[in-house]
Amino acid sequence: MSAISLRKVIKRYGRGAAAVQVIHGVDAEISSGEFVVIVGPSGCGKSTLLRMVAGLEEITEGEIEIAGRVVNDVEPAERDIAMVFQNYALYPHMSVFDNMAYGLKIRKLPAAEIRQRVDKAAAILELGPYLKRRPRELSGGQRQRVAMGRAIVRQPAVFLFDEPLSNLDAKLRAQTRLEIQKLHHELGITSLFVTHDQVEAMTLAERMLVMNAGRVEQIGTPEQVYLTPASTFVAGFIGSPPMNLIHGQAEAGVFRVGGDALALPTPTPRDGPLILGLRPEHAQPAEDGAGWQLQVDVVEMLGAERLVYGRLGDAPFTLRLDGTLPAPMPGSRLPLQAPAARLHWFDTDSGRRL
Amino acid sequence: MVERRPLLTLLTHLGLIVGIVVIAFPLYVTFIASTLTLDQVQEVPMRLLPGDQFWHNYTQVLRQGSTMGSAAPVGTMMFNSLVMALVIAFGKIAISIVSSFAIVYFRFPLRHFFFWMIFVTLMLPVEVRIIPTFKVVADLGMLNSYAGLTLPLIASATATFLFRQFFMTVPDELTEAARMDGAGPMRFFWDVLLPLSRTSIAALFVIQFIYGWNQYLWPLLITTDESMYTAVIGIKRMIVGGDALTEWHLVMATAILAMLPPALVVLLMQKWFVKGLVDTEK
Numbered sequence: 001m002s003a004i005s006l007r008k009v010i011k012r013y014g015r016g017a018a019a020v021q022v023i024h025g026v027d028a029e030i031s032s033g034e035f036v037v038i039v040g041p042s043g044c045g046k047s048t049l050l051r052m053v054a055g056l057e058e059i060t061e062g063e064i065e066i067a068g069r070v071v072n073d074v075e076p077a078e079r080d081i082a083m084v085f086q087n088y089a090l091y092p093h094m095s096v097f098d099n100m101a102y103g104l105k106i107r108k109l110p111a112a113e114i115r116q117r118v119d120k121a122a123a124i125l126e127l128g129p130y131l132k133r134r135p136r137e138l139s140g141g142q143r144q145r146v147a148m149g150r151a152i153v154r155q156p157a158v159f160l161f162d163e164p165l166s167n168l169d170a171k172l173r174a175q176t177r178l179e180i181q182k183l184h185h186e187l188g189i190t191s192l193f194v195t196h197d198q199v200e201a202m203t204l205a206e207r208m209l210v211m212n213a214g215r216v217e218q219i220g221t222p223e224q225v226y227l228t229p230a231s232t233f234v235a236g237f238i239g240s241p242p243m244n245l246i247h248g249q250a251e252a253g254v255f256r257v258g259g260d261a262l263a264l265p266t267p268t269p270r271d272g273p274l275i276l277g278l279r280p281e282h283a284q285p286a287e288d289g290a291g292w293q294l295q296v297d298v299v300e301m302l303g304a305e306r307l308v309y310g311r312l313g314d315a316p317f318t319l320r321l322d323g324t325l326p327a328p329m330p331g332s333r334l335p336l337q338a339p340a341a342r343l344h345w346f347d348t349d350s351g352r353r354l
Numbered sequence: 355m356v357e358r359r360p361l362l363t364l365l366t367h368l369g370l371i372v373g374i375v376v377i378a379f380p381l382y383v384t385f386i387a388s389t390l391t392l393d394q395v396q397e398v399p400m401r402l403l404p405g406d407q408f409w410h411n412y413t414q415v416l417r418q419g420s421t422m423g424s425a426a427p428v429g430t431m432m433f434n435s436l437v438m439a440l441v442i443a444f445g446k447i448a449i450s451i452v453s454s455f456a457i458v459y460f461r462f463p464l465r466h467f468f469f470w471m472i473f474v475t476l477m478l479p480v481e482v483r484i485i486p487t488f489k490v491v492a493d494l495g496m497l498n499s500y501a502g503l504t505l506p507l508i509a510s511a512t513a514t515f516l517f518r519q520f521f522m523t524v525p526d527e528l529t530e531a532a533r534m535d536g537a538g539p540m541r542f543f544w545d546v547l548l549p550l551s552r553t554s555i556a557a558l559f560v561i562q563f564i565y566g567w568n569q570y571l572w573p574l575l576i577t578t579d580e581s582m583y584t585a586v587i588g589i590k591r592m593i594v595g596g597d598a599l600t601e602w603h604l605v606m607a608t609a610i611l612a613m614l615p616p617a618l619v620v621l622l623m624q625k626w627f628v629k630g631l632v633d634t635e636k
Contacts, residue, residue, distance in 0.1 A: 056530050077536030089527035093549040102545070103535035150531075 002065070003158055003190035004030040004053065009062035011048055011214075022048055024214045025062065030192065030207075035184050037193045039201035040211035041237065047162055049211070050194045054083050054160050067157045077103075082151035083160040087167060088143045090135040090150075096122075097131040100149045114153075121152040124183070141172045148180075152187070161193040165200060177203055198238050202226070210234050228344070232351035235277045235344065241307065246276040246315040247348065257313030262292045265340040269354040277344035280307070280320035285328075286337040294319060294334040299327050308334070381613075388412070388607035395602045411607045420604045424591035426580035428608050431588040434503075435567055436615065438584055441504040442566030443559050450513035450558075451551065455543055457514075458521040459529070469518070476511040480572060488575055498579040507572060513558050520554050521547065556626035564616045585612035 011023035023045045030036050038046040051057040053064055055076035063070050071079050082103075090099050097118055104114045122128045125145040135143055144164060151159055161180075165173045181204060184191060195201055201208050202222045210217045210225060210233075218230035229235035235243040248257040250268035255261070255276055268274060283292075292312055300307040301323065308319040308328055319336070321328075328334045345354040383402070387395050390405035415428040456462075457469050480487075487506045496502030524547065532542045573584045583591060589612060592605050620627070 054530075054534065056533070075536075076530075076534045081534070083531075083534050085527045085531060087525065087527055089525065089531035091528065091531075091546055093546075102532075102537075106536045106541065150535075 002029045003032040003034070003067060004028075004192065005063070005065040006049075006053075007063045007065070009049070009052065009064060010060050011045070011052060011057065012060040021060075022214050023052075026211075026216050028209060028216065028219060030190060032190055033188045035191045035193065035204060035206045037195060037201040037205035037208045038211060039195055039198060039205075039208055039237075040217075042196055044211045045214040046194045046196075046211050050160055050162055050192060053158075053192060054081060055079050077106075080157040081160055082154045082156040082158075083162065084144075084147045084151050084164045086163045088135075088147040088164075090143060090146055092135055095132050095134060096127060096138070096146050096149075099135065099146055100153050103150065103154055117153045117155070118149070121149040124152065124186070125149050125179075140168055141176060144168060144176060145179075148183070152183075157190060159189050159191040161191065163195055164193075165195070166197070173200075180204060198240065202238070210237065212237070228353070229277070230353050232275055232277070232346045235346070239279060241280050241318045241320070243277045243279050243344070244315075244317050245346070246278070246312060246317070248274065248276060248313070248315070250274045257315050260293065260313035262312065264343070265338075266343070269345050273348045274354070275346040275348055275351070277346060278338055278342060280318045281305075282342035283319055283336045283338040285321075285325070286335040289335050291335040291337040294336050296328045296330050296332050296334050299330060301327070310334070312336075384606045384609055387603055388610050390603050392601055392603050395606075407603065411603050412611070415604050415607045415611070419588070420592040420601050422592075422599050422601055423594040424580055424583065424588060426583050426588060426591075428585065428588055428611055430581060431583045431585040431608075432611060432615070434500075434582060435584040435586065435612070437500055438503045438569065438573070439563045439566035439615070441500065442507050442569075443562035445504065445508040446510040446513050446562045447555055447558055449508060450510050451517050451548075451555070454514050454517035454521055455547065458518055459539065472511050472514050474511075475509070476515070480507065484571065484575065491576060497576050498582045502576050503573055503582070503584070504566075507566070507569065510562070513562070516554060516558065517551065520551060524550060553626055553629045556623055556629070560619055560623050560627045563619050567612075567616050588612075 006026050006028040009026045012019040012021045040046045052059050059072050066079055100118045101114045205222050207221055209219045212233045218234045232245055248255045251271050253264055294310045296310040298309040304323050306321040306323050389408040391407050417427050419425045419427050491502045570586050573587045589608050593600050
């Protein structure tokens, strides 16, 4: 059963002619217990989408269903969800305990049960010693855990995370990422996690939903998204350095880029103008010296790997080499080969995968 | 400034001491005068050391008032002033916090219009509308009553504005978190907004208490009955005609008494007062 279904969800601000549409019909099914990450650049509508699921934004058109119930007109508190906010939104005047217990108190749960739920959540999140403190007296990481605790004690059907890690420093972020993952394995609660950070998205997601400009570009596992991006946007957004996207002309088994003709191991989906996508680590130096000639401009040594920046024809190209391989000299030519399965073809106009 | 220059220190201290003397000396004279007999007060120059009439003068004004001017006991006046100041302070806070809650958190037709209406009244001090207000209060039969003393002064644009500014700095996420927790608007108001505003409330209380206590023109107009005089009016009523007839030692004792409660409120609430004006706790 789907825990969350989004059907043709549209969001418009304003009315009539002045209305601005920011979400253009999103469809998605999220299964029970799944951890789904919504990822995209700033302003792509990912937070808006999450807030619509939360009930903090009205749904202009379409339907959102949570646990088999259409919730378009259901108050946030009655949607059986819990949300972790970017700045945590802890009540500053309440102790950690009261912050976590507040929602339960409003729901008039017996005091003993509230105590027990909060203690349990505090134990999971290692917040036990801090229950009497105010949020002000906690570190950023601890506040973040209190915010998660507040979500956990409600035992919701769905967790919503709105960029919860973006206020943490890099080290803490990596650590909290692991904790969230661990927590998800323990509790198994359906989670919807919004981020603009592709590392967070790749590491946390069971499935990811890549958004751009109010549209879903691709839904799939991190592997699917990384290895078979559905569009040039996804190809360029996921992966660092991003996938090389080379504009050229395909004809009779070769791909013309500027003055160069790249010989192809397999036929292209069609002739004419195309975009060739190739991940920096999927091209390797050709041992026989034949192959695509990469004009090497700059070489960066990162330890485990070496990044080679150069040109194929007139198109910029980045190559990721194993750090133990000999470094190519800037100004030299490096022959490259790539397995046919790693070449991606995109339509020049729509940017969609062919 | 973390400079250590003896001369500078000396100069700044000198400046401060002169300032204190200029402000404190009249208060000192008032106090001395309140401990003397009328004859001693009228000596030229007046002596600057306390006399022995302290208890006599103070019990006299507290119980019987002056003998020549108003004979209302200052004890009653102090009580009237206290009632007036407290009702005004609490009333202003209650009304303004609720109206700014409405203005900031609810979308209703003409919301901005109402806000500006409230804002515009900032520009109309009591004195400007005093005649129509007097007429209304008189027609309602509220002359010489606590309601008449307090009600017309209770609405406060300043306090509404202050709370509005404070509410607007409360992060939206907090409101949303409360919504997710299932708190309705009033629950959110009681459980979250009110506790967060407590320093602002304290600061406003101090300001409004003093405002209410020091009201002069309005109580002067609407109290004709001696039992409804406030302390500030009491002072005025004790001063009768020529200099010779006024019992200055009693007037001074009343002045000292009238000064005490506001000073006390400021002293006791100083910490909160400063906090409320300086930091917004979020």
